[in-house]
Amino acid sequence: MSGEGDGAMERLYAERLARYTTAMRNGRPDMVPIRPFVAEFTARHAGFTCQEVTHDYDKAFEAARRCAVDFDWDAVVSNMVYVWTGLTQAMGLRYYGVPGIDVPPDVGFQYLEPGDDGAFMRADEYDELIADPTAFLYNVWLPRVSSEVMQPGEASSYRGNLALVKGAMAMMQYFGAFGTQNARLRCESGTVSAIAGIFKAPFDILADKLRGYVGLCMDMCEQPSKVLEACEALMPHLYHVAKTTADPLQQVPIGYWMHRGCVPFVSPDQFASHYWPTVRPIIEELWRHGHQTLFYAEGDWKHHLESFRELPDQSIVYHVDQADVFDVHERLGDKFCLSGGIPNFLLAHRPASEVRDFCKKVIDVVAADGGYIMDASAIMQHDTRGENLAAMTECTREYGVYSGGTSSPPATPIVAEGSLSAHGGSATRPGQCVEWAKKAASLPVLEGDADLVEEVWNNIDSLGNVFIWQWLLSF
């Protein structure tokens, strides 16, 4: 590629980044940005099976780049088929249905929630989780979700040791590959990597990965105070993961994947007592540090929009799934940028003309004053039709042009350290596994630069923390 070509691509990237970030701060850019959450659709477009993009992340990356080249999109997620089975197979994770192994090769991977009696955390284990979430994950949770890893006290095994080594190295390899992928998206198609970092609500983590939804429902009836304590104990750790995985340039938002915290999965009282009080402070503190959070509001959260209005203006991007995008715009549009709301059923099963009509209506109403990003309601799987996605893209470019729009880099909020930076009472601080003080007690009196020894210990120890919390949140 020539230097001139590089310059053109870099200008395109800069235009798209400015368009995307301006809209996310609820501003009015030059045109409506397009940021489709394309998952297994990328495989369909690039000629791969679901099995190929799930098992081979190079193919998944290639498929995402192919889409970025072929469609005029401002931003994409580097790999929305996020669960790489190289990782999950290394650990023998029990909770995925994997294409080509558990489901047919052309079906996307699926999360298999354990039944009421097979939950990965028992109803009487709240105190152990609350006392030290990180230790609980290593000692109790991991051996249960893995077919390979041994429980503490059990004899170690060749397969168990291998699983930990392979799982850790595979995770480093995979995360490292995202840097190259993002750079290639930027220089090959001028496309912005749409999100950075991960957050999930404490309540959702309990429901999804620990107690299971049914188990948590029972706990909410039988021991609600323990559930609240557990949510509070998880808060500083989940905040730490979100903050340390966020975009250091504070340009793109942290992905917040919302599952079962909305009515009717919980009652309004439970949302008010458990879900929201253990989410809101985290979002506010991330914002104080300059990080927006993208609320991927899976399902319909219409009962909770007033609660979300409590958050500072611009602090979130609200993605509309099954809710009525026009209603959400009326209720949140003055404070936050919205994205999504184009029904997946339309994109998968209806003619392109209907897609265009719906997109035009959304542009006319929801995007009228800026603060809207074009996207489907839910992550797009391989049932999405390419011609319909092309219609969504072309319609947005045709109708979604603002007169007098501006694109300016977002202002960075003032950074202030808050209470969530403390460890919240857990025996192990967020970001660590074995405290330096414990390690130091086992060493002889140090000579030379003791701070250097401590710093290196803490840096490497933090990798153990990344490992276990990423398993919990991302895989």
Add this chain to the structure above:
Amino acid sequence: MPGDQELFDAVLQADRDRVIAAVRAGVDGGTPVSSLLMDCMVPAMREIGDRFAAGELFIPEMLFAARAMQAGLDIVEPLLGDSDHGSLGRVAVGTVKGDMHDIGKNLVVMMLKGGGYRVTDLGVDCSLETYEAAVAEGSTVLCCSALLTSTMTYMKQVVGRFQKDPAVKVIVGGAPVTRAFAEDIGADGFAEHASEATRVVSACLAGSAPAR
């Protein structure tokens, strides 16, 4: 209500221990088990469904009540004759082929059992053959669940397979499934939430299907 008010209240208040005690007291006192089920427990679960529909109760409370109901059923069921328990109808519930998600399906199973139906849980990844086998074993209502837009289209095949058999009704539901989709594929019924499943099954069996 002709039945045992204590049993009705215990199910309604999701008090498992009280349900067990009330069922045992009823059985020991000579109350017909079919009466305990049909006059006390089933009406209580219907009341819970009604309260859910009215926005007064939510899924956690419903699940809690269903668990209390199940504790009573565990005592009552072995004592019921075939005609007692099967009187409302036999229903088979499964997540369609290619889809491994089962939370919604499990909720439907719990609610239908609570509604007094004899329920066969077909599990996940159900093919046409699975549904055919359920019909061969006596189910007259098939409930199909899906969580993904990419798998819900299989429901059309299930509906198509049984469309010419007036004795079999097919009901669809799940997060991405809409009433419009249900009508489009010709389903006999559509339940937006698990709590609606009992009402929709009842309507289907009575011949007043809401989605076709």
